[in-house]
Amino acid sequence: MEEVLDRFLIRIIFAIFVCLILFLYRYLHFVIYPKGVKQISTPFNLMSNLPNSLHYLSRILGMVILFSFVEFNRFFTLEMSLIHLFLLAIVLMISYLISIHLMEMIVLYKFNYKDEILKNQNLSYSLIIFSLNISVAFLLKTVMLKSNDSLIIFITLWLYVMTLLGLAGKLFIYYSKFQFNRAISQKNFGVAFSFLFYILGNTYILVKAFDQPQIEKYSYMLRIFFKCFSSCLFIPFFIFFIKFIFSLRIKKNELNQLLIDPNKSVNFGVAEGLIFLISAYITSWIVYNINLSGLFSIL
Amino acid sequence: MNKLLFYFLSTLLFLTLSKLLAPDNISLEYIKTPNDLKKIIKLAPASAILEKTMKKGYLIKTYYQKYRILYAYRPPREIIVRTKRRLAEKSSKYLGMSLFRIDEDKNINTIPMPPGYLMTGNKKYGRWVLQNQTYYWKFYQTYRRLPKYFGWGAFSPDREFYLKAKEHEKAGKPFSGLNKEFGAEGSITSKFLPHKQSSSLYNRIKFGNLFKNYFKTNYN
Numbered sequence: 001m002e003e004v005l006d007r008f009l010i011r012i013i014f015a016i017f018v019c020l021i022l023f024l025y026r027y028l029h030f031v032i033y034p035k036g037v038k039q040i041s042t043p044f045n046l047m048s049n050l051p052n053s054l055h056y057l058s059r060i061l062g063m064v065i066l067f068s069f070v071e072f073n074r075f076f077t078l079e080m081s082l083i084h085l086f087l088l089a090i091v092l093m094i095s096y097l098i099s100i101h102l103m104e105m106i107v108l109y110k111f112n113y114k115d116e117i118l119k120n121q122n123l124s125y126s127l128i129i130f131s132l133n134i135s136v137a138f139l140l141k142t143v144m145l146k147s148n149d150s151l152i153i154f155i156t157l158w159l160y161v162m163t164l165l166g167l168a169g170k171l172f173i174y175y176s177k178f179q180f181n182r183a184i185s186q187k188n189f190g191v192a193f194s195f196l197f198y199i200l201g202n203t204y205i206l207v208k209a210f211d212q213p214q215i216e217k218y219s220y221m222l223r224i225f226f227k228c229f230s231s232c233l234f235i236p237f238f239i240f241f242i243k244f245i246f247s248l249r250i251k252k253n254e255l256n257q258l259l260i261d262p263n264k265s266v267n268f269g270v271a272e273g274l275i276f277l278i279s280a281y282i283t284s285w286i287v288y289n290i291n292l293s294g295l296f297s298i299l
Numbered sequence: 300m301n302k303l304l305f306y307f308l309s310t311l312l313f314l315t316l317s318k319l320l321a322p323d324n325i326s327l328e329y330i331k332t333p334n335d336l337k338k339i340i341k342l343a344p345a346s347a348i349l350e351k352t353m354k355k356g357y358l359i360k361t362y363y364q365k366y367r368i369l370y371a372y373r374p375p376r377e378i379i380v381r382t383k384r385r386l387a388e389k390s391s392k393y394l395g396m397s398l399f400r401i402d403e404d405k406n407i408n409t410i411p412m413p414p415g416y417l418m419t420g421n422k423k424y425g426r427w428v429l430q431n432q433t434y435y436w437k438f439y440q441t442y443r444r445l446p447k448y449f450g451w452g453a454f455s456p457d458r459e460f461y462l463k464a465k466e467h468e469k470a471g472k473p474f475s476g477l478n479k480e481f482g483a484e485g486s487i488t489s490k491f492l493p494h495k496q497s498s499s500l501y502n503r504i505k506f507g508n509l510f511k512n513y514f515k516t517n518y519n
Contacts, residue, residue, distance in 0.1 A: 222320055229313050236306060293355075 014055050014072065017082060025063055032245050040242035051117045051126035058130040059100065062137035066092050068139045091151070095158055099136045100129075102162055107132065108171040110181050118130065124184050132169070135203040138167060142210045153217070160221060161206060164228060168202040176272060177255060178265075188264065190269025197273025199210045201280030205231045208288045238279035248275070327363075329381045333390070336366070337397040339378060345370045346417045348398035348449070350377070352391045362387035362474040366398075367448070371418060375448050393473065395450060395488030396481050411473035412479045413456070413463060415449035418442070418462050427458065434458040452491040454480065 046053050070083055070088060108128065116125040139161050146156035173180050176194050183191035209227040214220035242248070252266065257264050328339055337349050351365040364381045369375045390398060393411040400408045400417045418424045418438070424445070425438040434486075435455040438445050446455075460477055467474035475482040482488060 225312075226317055226320075229316070233306070233310055233313060 003075060005064075006053040010078065013082075018251050020065070021067070021086070021093075022060070022063070024089075027159055030205070033256050049117070049121055051123045051245065053256065054123070054126040055113075055117055055129050058126075058133040062100070062133040063096060063133070065091065065137040066096055066141050066144075069076070069145055077299050079165050091139070091154070095154075096136065096140055097141060099158070099162055100133055103166065103169065104129065104134055105133045106166040107172075108184070111184065116184075120187070122184065123185050124187045124192040124254035126190055127189070128184065131196040131199045135165065135199050139206055139210075140201050142179055142207045148213060148296070155211070156217070158223075161210065162226075164206055165202070168206070169199065172198055175276065178272075184267075186268075188265050188274075190265030190267070192269065193266060194273040197270075197277040201235075204277075205280055205284055205287075207223075208284045212288075227287055230278075231287050234283040234286055235279045239275055242278060277296070301330050317471070327379060327381050329387070330364075331383055332386065332406060333398040336380075337407060339380070340399065340401060342373070342481070343405055344417055346397045347416065348388060348416070349394055349396060349398050349416045352387050354387070360384065364390070369414075369445070369448050371424065371442070371445075383466050388512050391481045393475075394483040395485060396423065396473075396475065410468055410471055411475070411482075412468065413460075413474065413476055415445065415451065416468075418445060419456050419464075422468045436461065450488065450491040451458055452487060493500055494513055 044053075044056060067089065070085060072085065076084075106126070112126060117121040140158065143154060143157045143161050147157055172195055176191065176196060178188065178191040180191060180195075203238060205228065207252065209224045209231070212220070212223060212227075248271070250271075255268075328335075330336060330338075333347070340347060346369045347366040348369065349364060350367050352364070353363045354360045355363065362384050364382050364387060365377060365379050367375055367377050381454055390411070396411045396415065397414050397416055398409060398411055400412070402408075402417060408452045419436050423438055424442050426433040429435075433459050438454065463477060464474045475485060476487070479485055480487040
């Protein structure tokens with residue numbers, strides 16, 4: 001009975017600890033991201049502004065996803081473990097907030113939080129932010145797992161993954177038929193759905209690229225680069241053949257109505273994004289799950 | 300059309316970068332002839348003994364060779380190089396033999412010869428000893444480990460072996476021993492080569508055998 005109670009109490013201590021971390025995150029969020037001061041300075045009304053709620057809650061969700069990989073094993077004392085987790089949480093929070101700030105600067109450089117969320121209540125904009133927050137969380141989680149508790153390795157891989165994700169975000173305009181900035185400013189949902197699936201597909205590929213055994217840093221990073229490059233070559237191939245095999249067609253006159261007709265734009269955005277996501281999943285199978293190394297035959 | 304051209308150029312760029320930077324290829328030297336081993340073997344005297352010839356790939360094969368580099372004054376080392384198909388196939392019959400030798404005067408010889416030929420007959424490393432009316436080569440105590448590295452086992456070259464090898468070398472012909480002791484089919488090579496040539500699991504799995512085994516296991 002004592003042991004059961006002991007374990008239960010430790011879990012309660014950890015639950016309180018996580019709540020403290022989240023409380024700290026709330027204020028750290030304000031320090032690194034001063035634009036969102038209204039989100040924390042006053043009680044947040046979830047019913048007043050849907051884009052704002054999505055924007056705010058997606059950041060909390062991202063942080064929780066990021067924190068979910070942290071493991072606790074009773075090798076050390078409870079105090080030692082809590083200090084370790086605290087330091088880890090600080091590093092994760094800072095890197096996560098800087099990352100999402102960077103991604104917004106890269107992808108949504110023409111927009112700002114005040115105008116789009118508080119004034120215009122642009123749900124399309126907040127959906128894109130939501131997708132970026134989730135993507136960054138999953139990628140940081142992978143990088144943290146691969147950095148073997150080394151801050152230098154973590155910073156190197158973090159910068160690397162941010163560059164690759166930023167590049168992927170920038171390349172969206174070459175993939176999509178939507179005029180990205182114009183569509184967002186017109187609150188077009190199609191572009192938001194298309195971007196959501198597009199960035200999730202890219203995140204999946206990047207997570208798979210980073211999730212390989214690393215022995216030597218140079219060769220590991222080079223391998224990631226080549227895996228991503230070969231993915232870039234296979235994705236258009238699959239996009240073309242998926243459209244061809246399943247006879248997915250769009251009439252040319254309907255394509256011109258993308259920015260005018262909201263229903264058609266959502267329809268098109270979802271289709272465009274999902275085709276990318278399907279292609280990304282098949283590509284990841286081709287690039288990552290077919291292991292061609294190590295088969296030597298002797299002459 | 301522009302998209303196709305861009306895709307083609309991207310593929311070309313990917314293949315070029317992979318060729319230039321791929322971690323798998325960076326550390327391996329490429330040799331077209333055994334003479335190219337001089338890029339790797341900088342110290343003399345030394346001899347390169349072919350230990351293994353391997354190939355990798357499903358549709359387009361890449362060929363590799365494993366050499367044991369033997370020096371007179373330092374421990375041996377093993378290297379793996381990439382090579383051409385022609386050289387890999389041609390030299391696979393000279394397994395366990397010396398395909399590259401560089402003497403003290405930096406003269407290079409690439410005629411396939413028995414291992415240890417470079418040091419046999421050189422009075423710096425040993426002497427001829429008379430046993431049962433035949434002269435056999437014996438290394439000095441300092442070099443007593445060399446026969447083990449050569450994969451000789453109990454073999455000691457006699458005078459006739461040495462002279463015959465010299466004759467072949469002058470004529471530019473490979474020499475695998477008086478009774479073909481060395482090479483892929485050689486009795487000494489197959490017995491004493493440090494890493495004996497054996498077919499891998501990959502080679503042993505045959506499509507027909509898979510079905511045979513399946514029926515044997517399930518229906519017998």
